[in-house]
Amino acid sequence: MHDNNNHDDAKPDNSDRDSPHEVGSGDHRKLGREQSLFTTHELVGAGLPLWLPDGAVIRAELEKFAAERADAAGCRRIYTPVLAKRELFERSGHWDKFADDMFPPMRLGGEEFVLRPANCPHAALVYAAQQHSYRDLPIRLAELGSMFRSELSGVLGGLARVRQINLDDVHVFCTEEQIEAEVSAAIPQIHSAYGVLGIDVDYYRLSLSGPKRQYLGDPQLWARAELLLARVLDELQLPYRAVADEAAFYGPKIDVQVLDAGGREETLSTVQLDFNQPERFDLSYIGSDGSRHRPVMIHRGLLSAMERLVAQLIELYRGVFPPWLAPVQVSVLPISAAQQAAAEAVLDQLRVAGLRGEIAAADSSLGRRIRLARDRRIPYLAVIGEREVADDSVALRFRDGRQRSMPVQQAVGGIAAVSRSRSRSLDLP
Ligand SMILES: [Zn+2]
Numbered sequence: 001m002h003d004n005n006n007h008d009d010a011k012p013d014n015s016d017r018d019s020p021h022e023v024g025s026g027d028h029r030k031l032g033r034e035q036s037l038f039t040t041h042e043l044v045g046a047g048l049p050l051w052l053p054d055g056a057v058i059r060a061e062l063e064k065f066a067a068e069r070a071d072a073a074g075c076r077r078i079y080t081p082v083l084a085k086r087e088l089f090e091r092s093g094h095w096d097k098f099a100d101d102m103f104p105p106m107r108l109g110g111e112e113f114v115l116r117p118a119n120c121p122h123a124a125l126v127y128a129a130q131q132h133s134y135r136d137l138p139i140r141l142a143e144l145g146s147m148f149r150s151e152l153s154g155v156l157g158g159l160a161r162v163r164q165i166n167l168d169d170v171h172v173f174c175t176e177e178q179i180e181a182e183v184s185a186a187i188p189q190i191h192s193a194y195g196v197l198g199i200d201v202d203y204y205r206l207s208l209s210g211p212k213r214q215y216l217g218d219p220q221l222w223a224r225a226e227l228l229l230a231r232v233l234d235e236l237q238l239p240y241r242a243v244a245d246e247a248a249f250y251g252p253k254i255d256v257q258v259l260d261a262g263g264r265e266e267t268l269s270t271v272q273l274d275f276n277q278p279e280r281f282d283l284s285y286i287g288s289d290g291s292r293h294r295p296v297m298i299h300r301g302l303l304s305a306m307e308r309l310v311a312q313l314i315e316l317y318r319g320v321f322p323p324w325l326a327p328v329q330v331s332v333l334p335i336s337a338a339q340q341a342a343a344e345a346v347l348d349q350l351r352v353a354g355l356r357g358e359i360a361a362a363d364s365s366l367g368r369r370i371r372l373a374r375d376r377r378i379p380y381l382a383v384i385g386e387r388e389v390a391d392d393s394v395a396l397r398f399r400d401g402r403q404r405s406m407p408v409q410q411a412v413g414g415i416a417a418v419s420r421s422r423s424r425s426l427d428l429p
Helices: 004-010 028-034 053-072 086-092 094-101 120-128 176-197 219-235 276-280 306-317 337-352 366-375 386-391 408-421
Strands: 083-085 106-108 111-115 139-148 164-174 203-207 240-243 253-259 265-274 296-305 330-334 357-359 380-384 393-398 403-407
Touching (some): 028 306, 053 164, 053 296, 083 086, 086 094, 086 120, 120 139, 120 164, 120 296, 164 306, 176 219, 176 265, 203 219, 219 253, 265 276, 265 306, 276 296, 330 366, 337 386, 337 408, 403 408
Parallel strands (some): 330 380
Antiparallel strands (some): 106 111, 164 296, 203 253, 253 265, 393 403
16 A cells, blocks of 8 residues: 555645746756755855755754654654764774765874764664663664765765765664564655655665675674565565665665656665664663563664755755745735734734744835745735725735635634645645
């Protein structure tokens, strides 16, 4: 039931995209500049984007969405530092297998610190900080963590290749018997989140070890882990491709593959199985037999890296963001300066309802201001003239051209409900 063909209900609202004000081409770098979502600066460096306020709105909403979904999936939140002593990554195996992709160490006193290339070792130490019984498992630790890659500046551009990756990351610690249930639950959670966003899965990739690269750990454990992931995909009846030499160095994974606007394949979310790091960090839980056992670690992200996801969404929506992600959700337009105070009162109500509004003051013709707001693809315009002031209403214009007059309270409540529901339609309830 979770196959690729089942995404027809998850496409962006096409009726909303037919307007003559189509924004730019499909490249997120160009769209991001045109819409003032992010920028870079030579003093900061390539691959280190600065999120401008409108882009930050989108990211913050996605982070809130990820946090809510993590809560609903039984995760607990942690915060850990973005750097650690080099020894941590020697222990995890990253230093051995991944050092070329890491920033060089920083010396401080007699110690060396490195920016982390992954959040997993910190999460493993959070698990290890307390003793756990089999009754506590699975333990699911969520962190929207920053990690770093020493990408060469030549390959950097926009949000797709960056040197700081902000990952919606979950590490599950469980018994071997729980692996199947945990992986089986993770995939539909990803699928459901993509459904909200309107992202189509191209296919699932079962990323296996192979002859070309070096992997960590016992080949027998690898074989078992790879078999298990294949079984979960079979049981979920998902079409997938098994590909050699795409695994993480510590374990096999299921990659959720999507296409960008140029038709290029990208990995968005992943679910990874790991028998190695629990071993390396000597993680344990007390079993029902009273003795120590080794948990398994599952690395999974729901929404993946914020940079990659936002790049994907910029290209998917082409500036026509659904109301919950729109940087400005409602523009309030007084017909003349006489309605400025009423417009400000409406703006206050929008803010109290948790909505992002602005006033397009009456310094030019109404027609011109409506066109400007339409060009910015603001979902709702609330026009206020003498009649609207008199009966406490607004003439609401939808981005797709529809118009409806209604009491201010009804408009504010309706738009707030659409935003809360994360619907991609503009329809008020
Ligand atoms: Zn991890």
